[in-house]
Amino acid sequence: MNLQYVGLNEINGPLVVLDGVEGASFDEVVDIRLDDGSARLGRVVEISGNKAVLQVFEGTNGLSLKNTRTRFMGKPMEMPLSPEILGRVFNGAGRPVDGLGDIYAEKTADINGKPLNPVSRSYPRNYIHTGISSVDALMTLIRGQKLPIFSGSGLSHNKLAVQIVRQAEIAEESGQEFAVVFAAMGVKNDVADYFRRSFEESGVLQRVAMFLNLSNDPIIERILTPRCALTAAEYLAFEKNMHILVILTDMTSYAEAVREFSSSKGEIPGRKGFPGYLYSDLASLYERAGVIKGSEGSVTQIPILTMPNDDITHPVPDLTGYITEGQIVLDRGLDQSGIYPPISVLPSLSRLMKDGIGEGYTRSDHSDVSNQLFACYAKVMDARALASVIGEDELSELDKAYIEFGKKFEKYFVSQRPDENRSIDETLDLGWNLLSLLPKSALDRVNEKVLNEKYNPNTAELFE
Amino acid sequence: MNTIFSINGPVVKVRDTKDFSMLEMVYVGEKRLIGEVIGISSEETTIQVYESTTGLKPGEPVEGSGMPMSATLGPGILTNIFDGIERPLKKLEELSGAFIAEGANVPALDTSKRFEVTVTVEVGDRLEGGQIFATCPETPVIEHRSMVPPNVCGEVVWTAKNGWYRITDKIAELKTDDGKTVTLTLAQKWPIKKSRPFKERLPISMPLVTGQRVIDTIAPIAKGGTAAVPGGFGTGKTMTQHQLAKWCDADIIVYIGCGERGNEMTQVLEEFSELVDPRTGKSLTDRTVLIANTSNMPVAAREASIYTGITLAEYYRDMGYHIAIMADSTSRWAEALREISGRLEEMPAEEGFPAYLPSRISEFYERAGYVETLSGKEGSVSIIGAVSPQGSDFSEPVTQNTKRFVRCFWALDKSLAYARHYPAINWNDSYSEYIDDLADYYGEKVSPDFLAYRQRIANILHEENKLMEIVKLIGSDVLPEDQKLVIEIARVVRVGFLQQNAYHKDDTYVPLEKQFNMMGIILELYDRCAEAVSRGVTVSAVTATGLFEKVIKMKYDIPNDKPQLFKDLAEEISKQVSVLETEVI
DSSP states (O other), rough: OOOOEEOOEEEEEEEEESOOOOOOTTTTTEEEETTOOOOEEEEEEEEEEEEEEEEEETTTTTTTSSSEEEEEEEOOOOEEEEETTTOOEEETTBOOSSSSOOOOOOOOEETOOOBOOOOGBBBOOOEEEEEEEHHHHSSOOTTTTOOEEEETSSSHHHHHHHHHHHOOOOOOTTTEEEEEEEEEEOHHHHHHHHHHHHHTTTTTTEEEEEEEEEEOOOOOHHHHHHHHHHHHHHIIIITTTOOEEEEEOOOHHHHHHHHHHHHTTTBBBBBBOOOHHHHHHHHHHTTOOOTTTOOOOOEEEEEEEEGGOTTTHHHHHHHHHHHHSSSEEOOHHHHHOOOOOOOOEEEEEEHHHHHSSSSTOOOTTHHHHHHHHHHHHHHHHHHHHHHHHOOOGGGGGHHHHHHHHHHIIIIIIIITTTTTOOHHHHHHHHHHHHHTTTTOOOOOOHOOOHHHHHHHOGGGGGGG | OEEEEEETTEEEESOOOOOOOOTTTETTTTTEEEEEEEEOOEEEEEEESSOOOOOOOOTOOOEEEEEEEEEESSTTTTTEETTSSSBBBBHHHHHHTTTTOOOOOOOOOOOOOOEEEEEEETTTOOEEETOOEEEEEEESSSSSEEEOOTTTEEEEEEEESSEOOOTTTTOOEOOOTTTTEEEEOOEEEEETTOOOOOOOOEEOOOOEEEEIIIIIIIIOOOOTTTEEEOOOOOOOOHHHHHHHHHHHHOOEEEEEESOOOOOHHHHHHHHHOOOBOOOTTSGGGEEEEEEEEESSHHHHHHHHHHHHHEEEEEEEHTTTTTEEEEEEEEHHHHHHHHHHHHHTTOOOOGGOBBTTTHHHHHHHHTTTTEEEETTSOOOEEEEEEEEEEEGGGGTTTHHHHHHHHSSSEBBOOOOHTTTTTOOOOTTTEEEEHHHHHHHHIIIIIOOOTTTHHHHHHHHHHHHHHHHHHHHHOOOOOSSOOOHHHHHHHHHIIIIIIIIOOOOOOOTTTHHHHHHHHHHHHHHHHHHHHHHHHTOOOHHHHHHTTTTHHHTTTTHHHSOOTTTHHHHHHHHHHHHHHHHHHEEEE
């Protein structure tokens, strides 16, 4: 339909209202041309009779009630796709911004995607080796998983994400190609550049599609950014049979954009002003990870979010945790004591790991080590809490052993160099050696046989 | 013809019409999306649409179906996986591939499959509503009993011969009192928001045995009872639900994945088809039906999924079966109510939830119960609802309102989950009001001492909880010996009894008898050690024997089918402690 509507009837934040519209459909894209020739994209968010409410992605700056011509495109927001998107840079709305011209599209796809039928999913089981001890042993990343990093401002989440990308042996045995889709939402230019440089250094830049909505880009466009990125990821994974790692940073900025948009529409706010549908909205992104039966590819997501005020009960990390299959939580205390990666082990979790580790995947004693490490480290926390009240000297022998174990665990196991790639054998053996610092009777999560085999009483000198 | 006037997300409005009735199912737009009428005023009728409304235009037709949103009930439900409005997901996959397209109208049940039907009535019989007129084996373990719809009664004037029939075939004909002829088929429809009638509620007397020690012993649920499982993310709500679905002694499991992860549904599908039901020796899927509205599927269907699930459960209850419903998670359902309510611009109550949230929650849990069915059989529906409190804060509206309407509360605890103590059910915060109702059962079927043992175990935990307050301040070294012993024994209870390994072949399901024996051993250990300690043996000497570790490991070392080994363990405890006592003297 090429009818153009001249002018607008109302402008309110990122929303504009157009009266007298015929035949507009819900969620379709509109093209708004200004008198100066510039173009903006928008989307129909509400229709009432012949009145349409439009959301303008690039913001409404400079729009007036009479300087626009609006055209309804008759279809929802779509994105051109072809294997050439790898190595390219796009803006938040999926348009190339690297000066290399438009994408020669093999097909176009609705960026909202469609819900994946649970029957068609294949349960993710293949372990991804990241070379990071705490991740591999305790919160194993599985191909097709969505495992977010819960971080705070100033913590080294970006460094960790880059290390995962660099070291992840995602496509090992199977011979499929590996690619990264990177979506930046409201992050600083430096951060995007850090990722670009890191990809370049590790030689994967030609296998990365970048979608950038930086902190000074229009906020409403930010709502499209992850959708474009995931559409590209799904296309590459399920139609081109690649293993795709998607990095979404920063989900908190994304959620704030959703909140801003919601409040401008006058919706009833829920907790902390976020709209009641934030859960569904985030789920529509996170659920676009997985493995489909009959397809060789996979989409693995590592969303990064900064917890405002390091508060894990803030709606964004809270809702994210309810949707994603675990989380990697970073801790400021560890970071301040110079430990990299500052992964707070106890609240971190990978829900899919139980089916992707052990015999045939990693090593048969993997779940024993990880359970025991978690249990013992939880005791370390109790012992530390006690020590802070009565002093370390007054602790029982066992509690002292826990304190010692805790220190060594953080220093030798959690901490590693940003370029250190530990094999799974190294990691698990390190775990056993650390556990052997404790008396054998304290290791109550392991069955006797494995314990006798792996317990190493002469371990103390290893960690001097 | 009625046409769409406005569209706002899943809410569609039609102007100036009197054609629709409340809760009527309607077809919206050219694609015939399924919707439900949720509000009528003189000016406009409000419809919530169960599918994505992208691409819908004002002016497209809206057509009424003349009946409320209903579930199709008949053989073929079991082993199936449906979406929130009872569309079979496998059929949708055949139709539209891996991604679900809108407007796919497929019948809920397979109309081409034939079942071997045995007709159980004869011409001349008088049938009341709810009476069984035919049976067929639906799966190797469940016999499907086709019933006369509850609102129909009359005399049988014709029956089909025994044989293979489809769900649309005529099986019998009734002549009602007012002379009308009613055709009976294997399938019937029932509005999902209306509970199916029964003769009367029976008192609750039987536990739903789950094989999970902390549940069966500390906070048991009864058949026909209700339980809530609240917990923040990562505390193991879903794990708990999966364990119950696998092992509880209900005949049929209805598993509702309401706004949760797609991979979890896939996991249930894959895992259950591999697992063997210990009671029947057949695959667990044979007794399971799944309703999946994953978090990225349309939100309005999320609201319906809970009702669809419970309607299916009531249908099987009416056949005389015991059903357990796992609803994971009711918070997503409440959020769907909130979202729709917001779109309708209703006045919000607490945290944006609509004011009718408590009444909706209570209506749902009230559909559980142990009843005598219209055909005189006994059946039950038990509901186990997961709750996902925002920010792990149990004071939020969904948890609080759920707490008012359930009698069993299994509070999942973050710190237990962090220490990988599973199931992470906090024994101090959890409770069950069914203990008294179940006292007779435990007394007769397990042991007269069961409840006394349970009480002593609970007392030990309570005592420990008090002592830990002191220990947190001044350390455990300063406690007197008898209190140190309490702390050691409580550790045995926590690690050896309450903690249960879902991946261990013996520990994943523990029969009541073994649970009782395990409590017996722990108490035996406590009593013997307490005696020794009173005679001057130190607690450190007792723990040095390794007895405590041995008792902790009994859950792995003593197989479920060898209860006699508990005697040996008791003797060993007695012997070793006696040795210590003689040393002191």
